[in-house]
Amino acid sequence: MTTEEKQAYLEKMRRDRGYIVDMHKIMVSADFDWVKAYDPFVQATYTKQRLLDRKTKELIQVSVETALRAEVDQIRDHIRVAIQHGASPREVLEAMECVVMPMGMLAFRRGLQAWAAETGLEPMEHGAPNG
Secondary structure (H helix, E strand, O other): OOOOOOHHHHHHHHHOOOOOOOHHHHHHHHOOHHHHHHHHHHHHHHHHHOOOOHHHHHHHHHHHHHHHHOOHHHHHHHHHHHHHOOOOOHHHHHHHHOOOHHOHHHHHHHHHEEEEEEEHOOOOOOOOOOO
């Protein structure tokens, strides 16, 4: 497989998923046959329209990655794609809030950082205490 074919495949992955991460780049370089075999599973369970639409799948992905305390940039990728597929920022936030009861506030905080960064929310400044 040529470098150009691998680059083209990475671009296809970016179009289909809405993002690519270092893991995708590494696996295309290291074991391209495996990536081509794994990709139909990704399509069937994640990117392809079935009973659940892509917006719903992204909201689930955001919630799961928040619960698992994934990297902020990874969660941001899924927040961005959820919004691109019709989710409002508040819908994404509500999906992430579902994590608090089973997984705790610590898991929620990382997702909240990703949400604030992706939606452009500036945290409120905290001044000196009154009195």
